[in-house]
Amino acid sequence: MGYAVQVGPEALTADASRLARVAETVDGVADRLAGGCGVAAAAAGGAELSTALESAGRTAAGALHEAAALVGDLGLATDAAATDYRLLEQALTRRWAGPRDDAGGDR
16 A cells, blocks of 8 residues: 655655754754763763763764754755746646647647
């Protein structure tokens, strides 16, 4: 059994907007994670634990920032696909509405 997929310029534009919001959210989570690890590191009693917490926070935040950037890029590509879809629809509509030759086929 297959799945019904709705694709069109409006759906793609809406998806691109959602992806942009997800990227912003993930970016914010990364900042909060790094900040939380920094607070925990400052409260930790030992130097080794503090260093480990700060390092873990930086590593995790960096990975999340990279993921956010990739999601943002996907959003931009989805928005470009919406524009291309719209242009293709317009080109096809013009072609279908254009003049026909004497045999009744396309020009």
